Amino acid sequence: MKISDLDREIINFIQGDIPLEPRPFLSLAQSLNLSEDEIITRIRHWQERGIIRRFATILAHYRAGFTANAMVAWKVEAEDADQVGMIMASYDQASHCYLRDVPEEFGYNFFTMIHAGSDEQMERLVEDMAWQTGVKDYIIIRSVRELKKVSMEYEL
Incomplete structure (x- = not known):
């Protein structure tokens, strides 16, 4: 174009x-x-034409009261990734869902960014996601402080 x-x-x-x-x-x-x-x-x-994928509102989640934010890393079998991804992406509290190549010794290959109003809500939400998907091996990596958050702007 x-x-x-x-x-x-x-x-x-x-x-x-x-x-x-x-x-x-x-x-x-x-x-x-x-x-x-x-x-x-x-x-x-x-x-x-697919040049613009979407228009979206970007929520300042800390200012909106979502103070419990975490990246959850999951061990997902490759053959289950699409199904797990559809389920996890359906949660409103999940803003990002990625399957990634990771070092074999790390093993956690599926990542969700989760936003909740409290640590208790976060725990319940992650437990529900684990139950819904059958993925039991995960780690919660909590956000301590937001250092940078900007929307991408492309130089044309």
Whole structure:
């Protein structure tokens, strides 16, 4: 896809913090001498073509009260990974779900990032995930402090 300067302006805008207002594309449209519909049409076109995968709200989970956050590392058999992944990804509290290549001696090859309101909720949630999937070998690696959290912005 050849990216025009106009497309670049729109893409840079939607990668940032979109204004929380009824017409978030109005100021952009005015600055580019376009209509809001033209901007929205371009964005929809990129979504339909798979260039933009999704629009999402990114929650500042600590500020929202999700103070118990952990990466849970699971030992999952390769042949079970897709089924386990579907189950674990269905939990609203799981923001990330990854199957990874890991050193054989480590063995924990499936990772979920879990967010809960308390350590007790976290424990219950992880126990439920283990029960639902049949995966009993896991370690909970709790977050102590958030050092960096940003959305990716791609240089075009």
